[in-house]
Amino acid sequence: MATIRIEPTIGDPATGTDKEEYARATNRDIFFGLYDDEVKLLDAVRAANEDHLAIDDVYTPFPVHGLDPLLGLEESRLHVAGFVFGSIGCLFGFGFMTWVFTRDWPIIFGGKPYWSVPAFIPITFELTVLFASVGMVTVFYIINGLGPGAEPRRLHDRITDDKFCIAFDVTESSDSEIDRLRQYFNRTGVETVHRKLVAA
Amino acid sequence: MSGHIAPVRQPLITGHKTYHQITEDICRPTETAPSLSWVVAFIVAVTLLGLFVFSVAWTIWVGIGSWNLNRTINWGWDITNFVWWVGIGHAGTLISAILLLFRQKWRTGVNRAAEAMTIFAVMCAGQFPLIHMGRLWMAFFIFPYPNTRGPLWVNFNSPLLWDVFAISTYFTVSLLFWYAGLVPDLATVRDRAVGLRRKIYSIFSFGWNGSAKHWQRWESLSLILAGLATPLVLSVHTIVSFDFATAVIPGWHTTIFPPYFVAGAIFSGFAMVLTLMLIARKVLHLEDYITIEHIESMNKVILLTGSIVGVAYLTELFIAWYSGYIYEQFAFLNRVLGPYYWSYIGMMLCNVVSPQIFWSKRLRTSLFWTFFMSIFINIGMWFERFVIIATTLARDYLPSSWSYYVPSWVEICIFIGTLGLFSTLFLIFTRVAPVVAIAEIKHILKTAGDQYIGPNALAHAHAGHAHGQTVPAEINDLQAGGTVDIDGENDKPLD
Numbered sequence: 112m113a114t115i116r117i118e119p120t121i122g123d124p125a126t127g128t129d130k131e132e133y134a135r136a137t138n139r140d141i142f143f144g145l146y147d148d149e150v151k152l153l154d155a156v157r158a159a160n161e162d163h164l165a166i167d168d169v170y171t172p173f174p175v176h177g178l179d180p181l182l183g184l185e186e187s188r189l190h191v192a193g194f195v196f197g198s199i200g201c202l203f204g205f206g207f208m209t210w211v212f213t214r215d216w217p218i219i220f221g222g223k224p225y226w227s228v229p230a231f232i233p234i235t236f237e238l239t240v241l242f243a244s245v246g247m248v249t250v251f252y253i254i255n256g257l258g259p260g261a262e263p264r265r266l267h268d269r270i271t272d273d274k275f276c277i278a279f280d281v282t283e284s285s286d287s288e289i290d291r292l293r294q295y296f297n298r299t300g301v302e303t304v305h306r307k308l309v310a311a
Numbered sequence: 312m313s314g315h316i317a318p319v320r321q322p323l324i325t326g327h328k329t330y331h332q333i334t335e336d337i338c339r340p341t342e343t344a345p346s347l348s349w350v351v352a353f354i355v356a357v358t359l360l361g362l363f364v365f366s367v368a369w370t371i372w373v374g375i376g377s378w379n380l381n382r383t384i385n386w387g388w389d390i391t392n393f394v395w396w397v398g399i400g401h402a403g404t405l406i407s408a409i410l411l412l413f414r415q416k417w418r419t420g421v422n423r424a425a426e427a428m429t430i431f432a433v434m435c436a437g438q439f440p441l442i443h444m445g446r447l448w449m450a451f452f453i454f455p456y457p458n459t460r461g462p463l464w465v466n467f468n469s470p471l472l473w474d475v476f477a478i479s480t481y482f483t484v485s486l487l488f489w490y491a492g493l494v495p496d497l498a499t500v501r502d503r504a505v506g507l508r509r510k511i512y513s514i515f516s517f518g519w520n521g522s523a524k525h526w527q528r529w530e531s532l533s534l535i536l537a538g539l540a541t542p543l544v545l546s547v548h549t550i551v552s553f554d555f556a557t558a559v560i561p562g563w564h565t566t567i568f569p570p571y572f573v574a575g576a577i578f579s580g581f582a583m584v585l586t587l588m589l590i591a592r593k594v595l596h597l598e599d600y601i602t603i604e605h606i607e608s609m610n611k612v613i614l615l616t617g618s619i620v621g622v623a624y625l626t627e628l629f630i631a632w633y634s635g636y637i638y639e640q641f642a643f644l645n646r647v648l649g650p651y652y653w654s655y656i657g658m659m660l661c662n663v664v665s666p667q668i669f670w671s672k673r674l675r676t677s678l679f680w681t682f683f684m685s686i687f688i689n690i691g692m693w694f695e696r697f698v699i700i701a702t703t704l705a706r707d708y709l710p711s712s713w714s715y716y717v718p719s720w721v722e723i724c725i726f727i728g729t730l731g732l733f734s735t736l737f738l739i740f741t742r743v744a745p746v747v748a749i750a751e752i753k754h755i756l757k758t759a760g761d762q763y764i765g766p767n768a769l770a771h772a773h774a775g776h777a778h779g780q781t782v783p784a785e786i787n788d789l790q791a792g793g794t795v796d797i798d799g800e801n802d803k804p805l806d
Contacts, residue, residue, distance in 0.1 A: 172330060172499070173750040174526040182523055187531035193539070207455075208467045216461055220468045230468040233550055237476040240543045244484045244536060248491060251532045252517065255525050257494070261518030268502040270521050271495070273330035273753075 138308040141167065142292055143266055143278035144301035149175045152275035155299035156181045159277065164295060170266065170276040193247040200242025204235040264309050274302070281306070322761035323417050326599035330753050333600075337745045337752070338500055340595045345742060348594060356734035363728020366721050367442055375445040377721045383714035384704045388722040389443040390554075391696040392729065395579070396436035397478065397551055398572075398692060401544055402580025403429025404485055407492070408540035411533065416759050419751040420605045423496075424591060425584045426489040427744075431736040432583070433482045435729040440474070442725070470553035477550040484543055488536045494519050495529070496745040548576040555699065562642030562703040565630070571623035575692060578616035578662070581609050582688035587737065589682045591746060600747045603676050610675035613688065617666035620695075624663060642703060650715055651702040654694045661691020 146152045152175065159166055160181060169182060179186075208231045212218070217225045252258050270276050277296075281289050296304050328336070345353070370377055380387050403426035410418035441450050453475050455465045465472050498519035501512035519525070552572035555563040585606065592601040631643035647655050665687055669675040706713050740746070 169523040170521040171523065171526065172334075172521060173495075173753040174530050175523075178523055179527050184524055184527055187528045189528055189531045190535050193535050197539075211455070211464045212467065216464055218466075220466060223468065227468055233470075233473040233546070233553075234467060234476045236542075236546060237473075237480040240539050241480040241483060244487055244539055247532060247535060248487045251491070251528055255528060257517040257519060257525075259514050259517060263498070263513075263516075263518040263520040264522075265502070265520060269331075271499040271502045271519070272334045276521075 138310055139280055140282040141266060141278050141309050142281040142289060142306050143276050144296040144304045145267060145274040145276050147274065147302045149275055151300050153177055155277055158299050159295065162295060164292065167278045167280040170270045172271055172273060189247055189251060192250040193243045196246025197239045197243030201235055201239040204238030205231055208234065266307055267305060321604040323420060323602060323604055323759040324600060324752060324756055325602055325761045328599065328756065328760060333752055334499055334749060337747050337749050338503055340741060340746065341500055341743060349738065353738050356731050356738055359728055359731020360735045362724050363732055366724035366728055369721055370442055371447055377719060379716060379719040381714050381716065383707055383712050384701055384716040386700050386704060387716050388718045388726055389439045391700050392726050393436050393439035394551055394696040395693050396432050398548065398576035398579045399583045400429045400432035400436060401548060401576035402584045404540050404544040405577055405580065407488065408537040408544065411537040412541060416755045417605050417608045419748055419755055420601045421584060421588055423748045424588060424746050426485060427740045428584060428587060428737065429485050430489060431733050433478065435733050437478060438729060470550065470557050473550045474554060477547045481543060481547045484540055488540055491532055492748055493744060496749045499749050500745065545573055548572045560703060561638040565627065567623055567626055571620065574616045574619035575695060578613060578620055579689060579692035581613050582685040585609055585681055585685040589678060591741060595741065595746060597747060600752060606681055607676050610669045610681060614666055614669040617662060621663035645706045646698055646702050649702060649706060651698065654698050658691055658694040658698050661687045662695060
């Protein structure tokens with residue numbers, strides 16, 4: 112019986128080669144501040160825009176209204192997905208019933224025409240809603256990278272609780288740039304600041 | 312804060328909560344050992360669930376003959392229970408979808424539990440069409456799938472098939488809507504958990520991290536799903552009513568059925584929400600989140616829908632008389648004065664007369680009366696379905712085949728068993744998921760929480776807005792150039 116031998120990869124943390132080095136090479140270095148109130152957060156994001164600081168992302172425990180335009184986020188186009196899937200469901204449902212009752216196996220029910228459109232409306236409607244919802248929810252999870260087993264970029268445990276986080280990517284930043292961010296955080300009333308390596 | 316403040320409303324969140332306090336309060340039931348009352352309730356619920364399994368197994372083994380249905384009355388408790396449960400399953404989507412579109416903030420306190428209840432009620436409802444087929448293993452025949460019999464398709468013109476599509480679509484969409492709302496809250500529970508619980512909640516929270524773009528899409532998704540679920544919820548009970556309304560049976564063949572069924576569904580659904588929430592708020596200590604204001608709002612909906620139902624009952628009687636059609640007239644006379652007169656009286660008293668007490672503010676803000684009425688309405692709405700189904704069938708065209716129907720023990724046990732199925736699922740839900748939507752409650756805290764309402768509101772908002780607060784100690788450390796971490800755990804690389 113042949114023995115299988117696993118070659119250690121260079122820089123693999125499991126093999127004990129320089130863990131720190133490995134981590135820095137394969138991860139992003141995130142410098143982030145936590146605020147205790149969404150009003151402070153909005154002011155801070157405004158200040159960052161004025162100072163031309165490039166925010167990597169903002170994490171909040173609940174949707175904060177007014178944040179999207181400040182971050183330059185375009186309106187979500189999920190409704191387009193909903194419309195497309197809904198249209199597919201509508202056409203599929205109506206088309207399928209039409210095909211079954213006019214082409215594949217026409218049957219007369221109660222002396223009505225084969226192609227009895229009013230009777231097809233309920234199922235056509237239900238399939239429209241079903242396709243639109245299932246399609247849109249699937250798209251939502253896929254574009255957000257969410258799903259069972261998806262690893263969150265977990266910066267801090269309180270972000271899903273009561274802290275509002277502004278994160279900067281400082282992987283390639285110089286010390287002076289990080290100092291500038293630190294001053295910015297202090298100026299905008301941050302509660303705490305942290306630095307963390309996260310998977311790229 | 313730019314959100315607008317409605318001083319007319321009583322606060323929807325009391326107790327001067329902070330965001331963290333909300334998390335603590337709502338996550339606590341999922342993190343502590345169950346109370347004795349929960350354990351006792353769970354044992355009772357699981358026992359009833361066992362009764363359900365036994366009586367369904369009995370039905371399958373012995374056959375539908377174990378029920379007391381007969382040639383004349385071929386729908387009895389089975390379809391009565393089906394319609395009753397489907398009706399109950401309407402409040403959740405109404406609260407979460409229609410009230411979202413109407414921007415009713417009180418929705419946030421109860422939507423999670425109401426939607427869970429919807430899903431569980433639809434699961435209970437779904438049992439009845441399946442088991443009343445008798446040969447459960449042939450149940451897949453109701454779906455149009457390519458088969459070796461032609462393929463011979465199902466009848467797309469039949470309301471019974473529309474029902475299959477309506478109920479399964481409703482269940483699927485409700486589940487997706489509910490779970491999409493649950494994901495951020497499960498992430499909150501995950502981030503508080505350690506060890507195995509953290510791993511489990513990591514799987515179920517789908518890797519949610521609260522990114523601004525995710526929240527934006529999440530809100531967009533919620534809004535569009537609400538827009539889709541609103542006509543859906545109205546269509547479902549409309550289609551259920553078509554099961555009767557498209558039949559040529561006097562007493563069933565009426566155009567008033569769709570709106571009347573939908574109003575009745577909302578009515579019974581809200582009653583069940585109140586029954587559950589009054590218990591849940593007490594047992595889970597959620598009095599600060601499900602306030603008298605919430606209960607009063609729901610009682611107002613009950614009063615409205617109860618009155619709509621009452622008008623529908625009277626309209627039916629009037630139209631039956633006005634039609635000049637003796638069979639229709641007989642059908643309704645038989646409902647009121649026939650052999651099942653007692654169920655008609657029960658229906659009228661419970662659904663039409665008694666909810667009128669909610670015109671009184673004192674009674675609609677009373678927990679005792681609300682709880683009492685919620686039970687009463689559930690009984691009344693069960694009677695309504697029984698009146699429509701059994702009493703109409705009992706007196707058909709030929710007096711020689713007139714009949715009377717009392718359920719067998721199997722039918723009674725199946726119904727009681729579904730109450731067990733429902734309670735078991737709901738009790739498990741209260742232990743594993745936040746019963747109140749945490750993120751949504753936090754979202755309305757500043758506009759509907761008690762500390763932000765009233766004369767101090769503006770002062771508070773201003774204080775929150777001011778700059779130059781005292782600098783926390785950690786930040787002073789920062790100026791020396793070090794990184795600060797409250798708990799020291801979060802700076803680990805490769806987490």
